[in-house]
Amino acid sequence: MTETRRSGAETRERILAVAREHFAQQGYDRTTIRSIASAAQIDPSMVMRYFGNKEELFKVAASIDLALPDLSATPEGEVGRVMTAHFVRTWDSEGTLMALLRRAASDPQAAEQMRSIFATQVAAAVAPLCPDPAQAARRAALVATQLLGIALGRYVLHLPPIVEMDPEEIVAWVGPTIDRYLTADSAQPDQESGRVGSS
Amino acid sequence: MTETRRSGAETRERILAVAREHFAQQGYDRTTIRSIASAAQIDPSMVMRYFGNKEELFKVAASIDLALPDLSATPEGEVGRVMTAHFVRTWDSEGTLMALLRRAASDPQAAEQMRSIFATQVAAAVAPLCPDPAQAARRAALVATQLLGIALGRYVLHLPPIVEMDPEEIVAWVGPTIDRYLTADSAQPDQESGRVGSS
């Protein structure tokens, strides 16, 4: 072993980089092995050699670590802003999560992968901050909807007002929403009356 | 003309109904003309006869009227709840908007269609309610991100906590968020400091 010769795993990385980019920008179905290979200046069969099949390549390319900061150290009232800022920064710098989001829109298995990410990473990071453990999953999911909604508007649908906003503005608007989802009383989320009553 | 014989436009409607369903559940790429035809108990070539090509069929199938209620008649403070309830009800009953959302995730043209819907329908309905006309588009877009985020979580990703929530619970949580996006001071969205400062 010990890196037999100059290339090898290097090519693998090049394929992976191109694949991430293509998956993120065009989604799974519209990304072809051939186009990836062409962009990586390589034969399509090499992609198969290194990753077995398209499915497997996507799995590797879309493996994600949100790298959420330790939120328990964040002062209360700033959690929403910190979290929002973290996500926007992550999305702006690399599109891996966007690739998965795109695919999840039309593929149940990718949706499952997305669910797993938010269950293990977002919910886990957020649960300690919730006043009521029983509602933690629900609160985390609400947080996810708002953050993913921003991602959808900014990177997928390209809604002009969202695209034009500075990261700081997004944080200023969305941060308080996140905070409210995390800390507001579960029966009466905000001010105002609003009976929820399940039964 | 004058409806020559029993079927004809009837078949067209059947195709359209099946197409809506398939597009909504599986997205554009994974929905095939053949599968639509098969489900409609018809030959694939008939689909072409009636709609020209797949693209055109999708356009017709995904034409959407959000049918937003008149929000200016809604008492202030209830707008968010009314709007959220309207969307959740619409989504639960028919999946046309979901079909478009799915497609928009991987097709720029569908994304453009989505943008147009929100520009002409959501922004238009919401603009009169905003304190500052200059910020109306931005506020409407923020509203859209939260509503679409819910749609994504509930109907596409199937995040368990979101799926399990009653429509009333969603309204109770999300309504106030919508209200805040529509009415909160633009520089300091909520409580707390949080300078936005573009320069």
Next chain:
DNA sequence: CATTGACGTCAACGCCTGTTGGCCTACAAT
């Protein structure tokens, strides 16, 4: 030097897709 084995290419397979044109059939009008 001979051998091995990984890196890489080429050409092809089988499959599924959107799309087309020809043909059949049955009704409505003449």
Next chain:
DNA sequence: ATTGTAGGCCAACAGGCGTTGACGTCAATG
């Protein structure tokens, strides 16, 4: 009864896809 026409099916095309296997070609190893 004949004709026109619209509804419908069938068979096939061309093209793109993921995937495969045989075939070169070097560098490192014995």
